[in-house]
Amino acid sequence: MKMKTVQSPIVAKVLLASGLISAFLMYFLTQLLPGVSMMSLALYLALGTTALIAILMSVVIISMTVRQFILRSGGTDTQWLWFPEDPPGLVALRNKRRVVVAAKGDIT
Incomplete structure (x- = not known):
């Protein structure tokens, strides 16, 4: 079975969208929290995004594992x-x- 490869235009679009969303969030966070430095906001945004991705990947892996178990058990x-x-x-x-x-x- 041949594995599908990720095409570079798709990766570029995802990275561009992520960058634009991050810039949008950074702009509004600096307006909302003027006493916090840009570096701190960028760090909080990166940590929050990493935590969100980790949680979502954990949910996906756990749900896929449970579904495979159900199918292998005769469901x-x-x-x-x-x-x-x-x-x-x-x-x-x-x-x-x-x-x-x-x-x-x-x-x-």
Whole structure:
């Protein structure tokens, strides 16, 4: 499977947007807090952005891990609920798993 590469125009646009948003925030923060130096505001903005990104990435990783566990444990992907019946072959896979589990002596 070939990995997709990030194209440089997309990276440039993201960096430009981030810079513009940061400059916009810095302008209004200097107006709101005139006694605080620009360097302190820039540091607070960088730390806040880093914390926000870390929290969001943690939430994404945890939710993806939980969803993978649910799917690997026999759950149905919620997008299949739009369809009136289970996806093709899923019933056979579930029956096959039940036979294997019953052969091992597991009741669950």
